[in-house]
Amino acid sequence: MPYNRRSQLITQGVARSPNRAMLRAVGFGDADFEKPIVGVANGHSTMNPCNAGIQPLVDRAIAALKQAGAMPQMFGIPTVTDGIGMGTEGMKYSLVSREVIADAIEVAVNGQRMDGVLVAGGCDKNMPAAMMAMARMNVPGIFVYAGTIKPGHWKGEALTIVSPFEAVGAFMAGKMSKEDYDGIERHACPGVGACGGMYTANTMSSSFEALGMSLLGSSQLASPDPEKADSAAQSATVLVEAVKADLKPRDIITRKSIENAVSLVMATGGSTNAVLHYLAIASAAGVEWTIDDFERIRKRVPVLCDLKPSGRYVAVDFHAAGGVPQVLRMLLDRGLVHGECMTITGRTLADELAAVPREPRAGQDVIRPFEQPMYAQGHLAILRGNLAPEGCVAKITGIKHLAITGPARVFDSEPQCLEAILAGKIRAGDVIVIRYEGPKGGPGMQEMLAPTSALIGQGLGDSVGLLTDGRFSGGTWGLVVGHVAPEAQVGGTIALIEEGDSITIDAKRLAIELNVDEKTLAARRARWHPPAPRYRQGVLAKYTRLVSTASKGAITDGAQE
Numbered sequence: 064m065p066y067n068r069r070s071q072l073i074t075q076g077v078a079r080s081p082n083r084a085m086l087r088a089v090g091f092g093d094a095d096f097e098k099p100i101v102g103v104a105n106g107h108s109t110m111n112p113c114n115a116g117i118q119p120l121v122d123r124a125i126a127a128l129k130q131a132g133a134m135p136q137m138f139g140i141p142t143v144t145d146g147i148g149m150g151t152e153g154m155k156y157s158l159v160s161r162e163v164i165a166d167a168i169e170v171a172v173n174g175q176r177m178d179g180v181l182v183a184g185g186c187d188k189n190m191p192a193a194m195m196a197m198a199r200m201n202v203p204g205i206f207v208y209a210g211t212i213k214p215g216h217w218k219g220e221a222l223t224i225v226s227p228f229e230a231v232g233a234f235m236a237g238k239m240s241k242e243d244y245d246g247i248e249r250h251a252c253p254g255v256g257a258c259g260g261m262y263t264a265n266t267m268s269s270s271f272e273a274l275g276m277s278l279l280g281s282s283q284l285a286s287p288d289p290e291k292a293d294s295a296a297q298s299a300t301v302l303v304e305a306v307k308a309d310l311k312p313r314d315i316i317t318r319k320s321i322e323n324a325v326s327l328v329m330a331t332g333g334s335t336n337a338v339l340h341y342l343a344i345a346s347a348a349g350v351e352w353t354i355d356d357f358e359r360i361r362k363r364v365p366v367l368c369d370l371k372p373s374g375r376y377v378a379v380d381f382h383a384a385g386g387v388p389q390v391l392r393m394l395l396d397r398g399l400v401h402g403e404c405m406t407i408t409g410r411t412l413a414d415e416l417a418a419v420p421r422e423p424r425a426g427q428d429v430i431r432p433f434e435q436p437m438y439a440q441g442h443l444a445i446l447r448g449n450l451a452p453e454g455c456v457a458k459i460t461g462i463k464h465l466a467i468t469g470p471a472r473v474f475d476s477e478p479q480c481l482e483a484i485l486a487g488k489i490r491a492g493d494v495i496v497i498r499y500e501g502p503k504g505g506p507g508m509q510e511m512l513a514p515t516s517a518l519i520g521q522g523l524g525d526s527v528g529l530l531t532d533g534r535f536s537g538g539t540w541g542l543v544v545g546h547v548a549p550e551a552q553v554g555g556t557i558a559l560i561e562e563g564d565s566i567t568i569d570a571k572r573l574a575i576e577l578n579v580d581e582k583t584l585a586a587r588r589a590r591w592h593p594p595a596p597r598y599r600q601g602v603l604a605k606y607t608r609l610v611s612t613a614s615k616g617a618i619t620d621g622a623q624e
Contacts, residue, residue: 068176068202072100095134099178099306101299103128103137104168104193106184106209111144113185113264116255116286117209120295121183124207127299128181133306135181135299138171140164142186145510145536146224146258150481155507157188158534159606161343162619164192169200177202179306181299185209185257185286187537190267191340194276197312198348199620203305204312205407206277207298208268210286211378212256217243222251223259225372225538228512232520235485239520256286260371262537265378266333267340272387273327275315275406279391279415283382301408308409316348319401323391323412325357326400329364329441330390331381332374334537335456335545338443339508342616354445354454354614358573361441364399366460367431373461373540374437376429384429385420392419393433446544448575449584450530450556450566453548453614459570461540466569467528468578469494473562476500477509477533484517491526494566498557499594500533501550502610502617506596506603508546512536515543528568530575532557532613544568544575546613552593553612559587 072082083096103125107117121137128135141163148154164184172180179202182193190206197204215222230247233239257264268282278298284291321341328337338357345352367390369375394400395416402413423430431437442460447453459465469492474480480497483489500509511533518524524541532550535543549555556577560566565578577584598604609619 068178072176091134098132098134099303101128101133101135101302101306102172102177102180103135104140104171104180104182105137106140106142106186106189108142111142111147111186112212112252112255113144113257114142114209117183117185120207120209120292123292123296124181124183124299127296128303131300131303133303136175136177140167140184140189142184142189144186149510149536150477150513154509155505155603157510158507158617159602161188161192162606163602164188165195165199168193168196172200172202179203179302181205181207181302183207183209183295185264187263187267187336190264190271191343194271194344195347197276198316198344201311201313203302203310204276205298205302205305206271207295208277208282210256210284210288210291211265212259213253213285213287213379214259214377215250215253217246217250221377222247223371223377223538224251225260225512225516226251228516228538229520232484232517235517236521238522254287258538259377259379260538261331261333261368261378262372263334263336264537266328266331266337266537269331269387270324270327270333270337273391273400274320274324275404275412276312277407279388280386283378283386285379304409305407310407310409313348315405315407316344316350317404318350318352320404321345321350321352322360323400323404325360326364326394327387327390329361329443330366330394331368332366332370332437332442332460335443335458335535336537338456338546339534339613339616343618346616346618346621357443358445361443364394364441365433365436366438366442367393367433367436369429369431369437372538380429384427385423388416388419389423389430392416392421396421397433444570444573446568446570446573446575450575450577451547453612455530455544455547455575457544457568457570458535458540462542463525464542465571466567467494467542468565468567469528471496471560471562471564471566473498473560477511477514481514481517484514484521489518489523489527491523494528494530494568496557496560496566497529497531497533498551500531501552502613503607504550504552505533506598506607506610508534508613508617510534510536511545512539515539515541528566530566530568542568548612548614550613554588554591554593556584558591559584
C-alpha cells in the first residue's frame with residue numbers, strides 16, 4: 064500500500080501523537096498528515112561549480128512536490144569535488160564520498176520513514192551514490208541532475224575543466240605561453256554546472272535516462288538555464304505519481320535496464336568510472352552483473368558521439384543535437400536497448416522514445432549516423448592477463464595506437480609520478496606504473512587526471528602507456544589502463560613490477576602482461592610484504608577495512624560476503 068511508511072510515522076493513534084507534534088513544528092497541519100512524505104536530498108554546495116546551482120532546482124522541486132500533494136522534507140548530503148581535490152590528499156575522499164552519500168541518504172529516508180526521495184546532485188559521486196541508496200531502500204525515487212556547465216572560451220577555443228590540467232603539461236614543456244596558460248585557467252569555468260565534457264558527471268547523469276531513473280532529455284541541460292529548473296519541477300511531479308503507484312527503483316533497475324545504461328555509456332564515449340559505479344549500483348539493486356558484462360556490451364555498441372575528452376564537442380552541444388533521447392532511439396531501432404524496460408514515468412522506454420526522430424538531424428556532427436560511427440565498437444575495454452587476473456579497464460578512444468610494449472617506470476604514488484613527468488623524465492615508449500593507489504592502498508582510488516593530462520600536454524599521449532590500480536577522471540584519454548585488480552596493497556602482480564620490466568598493454572587482444580617469467584615473479588612474491596595502512600582512524604581507515612576489490616565496484620556494502 065502506498066504511503067505505508069508515512070503511516071508508520073504519523074498514524075492517528077495515540078502512540079504517534081509525539082511524532083505529529085514534532086512535525087507540526089516544521090509546518091505540518093492536520094491535512095498534511097494524510098499526504099506522502101517525500102525527502103529531498105539536497106547536494107547544494109558553494110564550494111564547487113558542479114553543485115553551486117542546485118538550490119534553485121531544489122526550490123522548484125519542493126514547490127512542485129507541494130503542488131502535487133506531497134509533503135517535501137529537505138535534508139543535506141555532502142559532496143567532494145574531484146576537480147578541486149585532484150592531486151591533493153583530499154582526492155582520497157572522492158570515491159569514499161560515494162559510500163558516505165549513499166549511507167547518508169539511506170539514514171535520512173529510512174530513519175524518518177519517508178515515502179519517496181528526490182535526489183539533486185552535481186558532482187561525480189552524487190549520482191551513483193543516489194542510485195545505490197535508492198536501490199538499497201527500494202523507496203520510490205528520482206534523480207535530478209544539477210546540469211552541465213557551459214564551455215569557457217579562450218582565443219576562440221572552447222574550454223572545459225580538463226583544459227587547465229593539460230595546460231600545465233604544455234606550459235612546463237615549453238609548448239605554451241604564460242599568457243595562454245593564465246588565460247585558460249581564468250576562463251575554463253565560466254559559471255555553475257558540472258564539468259562540461261562526457262566526463263563522469265555527464266556520463267552518469269545521461270546513463271540514468273537510459274536506466275529509467277531520470278527524465279528523458281534532462282541530463283545535458285545547462286545548469287543556469289530556465290529549462291533545467293523546469294525539468295526539476297517536472298521530475299518532482301513525476302515522483303509523486305510514482306509514490307502513488309508504488310513504483311519502486313527495483314521495478315526499474317533490472318539487468319536489462321543496466322544493459323541499456325551501459326549501452327548509452329558506450330555510444331556516447333563515457334567515463335571509465337561508469338564501470339565501477341554500475342558494478343556498485345547492480346550490487347545495491349541485487350542484480351547479477353560482472354565486469355565482463357561491460358566487454359560483452361562494448362563489442363556490440365558503436366561510439367556514435369564526438370564528445371570531449373577525446374572528441375570535439377561538449378554537453379550543451381550534445382543536448383542541442385538531440386542528446387540522450389536521440390542516441391537511445393537509434394540504439395532502440397537496432398535492437399541494442401530493451402524498449403520494454405519500465406521508467407520512472409510509469410511508461411516503457413520505447414513509449415518514451417516514440418516521438419523522437421529515428422535519425423540525428425542534418426547540419427550537426429555531434430551525433431553521427433549509425434552507419435558512420437566514431438568507432439565501430441565501444442571504447443571501454445576490459446583487459447586481462449597476469450597483471451590483472453580480475454580484469455582492468457582501458458579507455459581506447461582518441462588514440463592512434465592500441466598496443467604498446469615498453470619498460471616499466473614504477474611509482475608508488477601519483478605525486479611521485481607527476482613530479483617525474485613534469486621534470487621531463489618520461490620518454491616515448493615508456494609504460495608508467497602507478498600503484499598502491501587502489502581501493503585499499505590509496506585508499507580510495509585517486510583519479511590520475513594530473514599525470515595523464517600532463518602527458519597529453521607534453522605530446523606523449525599516444526606514445527606512453529600508463530597503468531594503475533587507481534582510476535581515471537572522465538576527462539582522461541590516452542593509452543591508459545585503470546582499476547588493475549587485484550591491487551598492489553593486497554599483493555596483486557602490480558606490486559611485483561620492478562623498474563625496467565617489460566610490460567605489454569594490448570587493447571586489440573584485450574591483454575595486459577608483465578613479461579617476466581613465473582619463477583622470478585614467485586621469488587619476488589616471497590619477498591613482498593604489504594605496507595602498513597596509510598590511515599589508522601577516521602573514515603579512510605574504516606573504508607580501507609571494508610572496501611571490496613575494484614572488479615566488484617569498490618563497494619563497502621556487502622564487501623565481506
